[in-house]
Amino acid sequence: MPLPTIAIIGRPNVGKSTLFNRLVGKKLALVDDQPGVTRDRREGEASLLGCDFRVIDTAGFEDEDAASLPGRMRQQTEAALREADVALFLVDARQGLTPLDEEVGRWLRAADVPVILAANKAEGRLAESSIYEAMALGFDDPIALSAEHGEGIADLFDALRPYIDRPDLEVEIDDPESPDAPLKLAIVGRPNAGKSTLINKLLGEDRLITGPEAGITRDSIAVDWEWQGRRVRLIDTAGMRKRAKVQEKLEKLSVADALRAIDFAEVVVILLDATKGLEGQDLKIADKVIAEGRAIMIVLNKWDVAENASYLFNGVKQALDDGLAQVKGVPLLTVSAATGKGLDTMLKVAFETREAWSRRVSTGSLNRWFERAIEANPPPAPGGKRIKPRYITQNNTRPPSFVLFGTRVDLLPESYRRYLINGLRREFDFGAVPVRLNLRAPKNPFDP
Template sequence: MPHPTVAIVGRPNVGKSTLFNRLVGKRLALVDDRPGVTRDRREGDGKLLDLEFRVIDTAGFEDEDPASLPGRMRQQTEAAVREADVALFLIDAREGVTPLDEEIANWLRAEDAPVVIAVNKAEGRQGETGRLEAFSLGLGEPIAISAEHGEGVVDLFESLRPFIEREEVEEPEEDEESPDRPLHIAIVGRPNAGKSTLVNKMLGEERMITGPEAGITRDSIALDWEWPSPDGTLKKVRLVDTAGLRKRAKVEDKLERLSAMDTRRSIDMAEVVVLLLDATRGLEAQDLRIADQVIEEGRALVIALNKWDVAEHASSLFNGVKAALEEGLSQLKGVPVLTVSAITGKGIDQLLGAAFELRASWSRRVTTGELNRWFERAVEQNPPPAPGGKRIKLRYITQVKTRPPSFVVFGTRVDQLPESYRRYLLNSMRRDLELGPVPLRMTMRAPKNPFDR
């Protein structure tokens, strides 16, 4: 049974994201003094004393044209409340009840979800004035809290408990080695490449805010989903939509820097990263920088050319991108390059199929016997050099971890082994052991000399 859901709603800049971060126990949502930082709804696992629930951070509720960006943000907030078991309505104690607060209260009364009203920033005597004023909204007794300082937690607990406390079914812990575990996949790329549109097409709903404006997405939003694969089975996927990454020199705004850091954290946490390119613009230097970062972090990488349905000179474009990747990503040959259309959905099944295959290679453990038989053949076919006339002896290899596959080679004088020979071993391993185009780690280690001292 899934946990009950709490949706935090309110006008801009009342502290919704600060409260969300406190409830989930992490700085997941971006927080800034200016209003309108949050745009998409972000979900997380919340905990309040011994209550466990799903919590949704929503965009500030504004009375705007539905076609405008604030209007599209408001639609996401309305959808969150419709899905929630309880709406937590936040107002600002320092500013008191505003006309927009009254409008939100009227809207919430018309919804089916029960409402708990909390007065945030209620530190000191001023908070009590704001709390008393909130009675006028007619949504029950307001709770005074401070999301920033953690005050009012017990009162919030008592107010939410009737809507959250119910018999929970223990869910089995996720096993990293299980093939049935969700595939953690992050979709990254430059602004306006179509990342949110692609996520919406996968989910079959307008879950992410999209539009012609570049850089709409600010937070990295993780979404659990089941992919109906071509073999007829439902495969679990955790999709992460991220903010667009521009060249660092062009990033001057603090919020954009925070968004970029959030995207990089999402890359660190992913198993497979899809780098989405805009086929109408081709491959740019910034795309190669992002791809290089993904490989450096040891994540499996898929390149997807989006807007393929409107691309001109498709064949030469595809071949040009592949050639540029072969040259620009010399450390990892054969990265899959696929074509998709986020508008029509064409190519999505192939993209997810490739991602699951890459995850399997990325998680693979090679048996000790197979690994050392390959190692003996590789060293015999191409022995290591002998710098200064002294032979480098490579004795054996062992795999120390997976995700990505990581190996240690033991031998003498390994500190003098040239990088070219290490690349030879890695390329030979990928080919002969069929590890595929995933990042591999290989370190060299010499046995301790008992006479060193």
């Protein structure tokens, strides 16, 4: 049974994202003083006093042409209202009612959804007159609250409770390491690579705002979905430009949010624009993903309009081999977000990559391989001192991590450590997922 859903709706800059973060208990949505920060609708799960529910943060409601960016944002808000069990209509108690508040109120009254009116930023006496003024909107008495300071949240919860309190609702808790758990798949890359278009094509709906404007996506948006009966959590992210070009505070926040999405993901698709090829920024993003221990895939989008396709593919492949020396054989796929070609293959490879990223090897198999590897290529003896590797064990998965024990193994050169890591990849079919190898040498009691 789906969770009861609350949609937070109001004009720009009334504090919807701040209230969203307050309800879900995390700073998921970007918050800034300038209006229009939120564009796509963002979802999060919340739990208050034993009630579990879903919250949707929406873009500021504006009366603009449907083809414009504000108009496309409004369409996302309208879609959120259709999903909601109750609408939480937020106004700004400091500024008082505006004509746009009244328009939003008329729209909500015409909708077949219960509406709870709340006056945000209601700290202090200055807001009192505006709170009373909000009664003219034609809903029940407004709830005075401060999303920033947490005031009035108990009163808000009392008003929401009839719509979200479902004692019969059972919430499933996933074991993240179960193969049946949702695949957490983040789509990252430079601006205008087609990340949102790709996700919309997978979903079969205009879930995310797209358009010719660069940098439309600001928040990292997670959407739950199913592919061939298997659950997927798709994560759209803001485009990441070179650090030197990122000057505005809001873009810095968007990039930081995209980096957090990488931390949350299991498999990360770095989406390239096939009409522009591979750039140094793409390799920097890939390095970040690998450093975080996430499985990685490189996907060339807009393949349907790429020129000199074979030359381009081989050039990108060679550049990846040269630029990502620490992870050889990263999957390189071609897709078209516009036509949908190649997307099923991308999902299939993503699930296979997660399986390798989560793989655990038995200690027996591991040490039989280890003995053969040491015999085939004995470790060096720096300064005439023999290095004696004893045994190896896997201490973690996601990414696969191993510990090598032995005498003076901390003196092993990086080239030999790389030899062992590459051997682990080949022997146990880890592919291109990050593999970590730590060296543990017991301290010699005779050393000073």
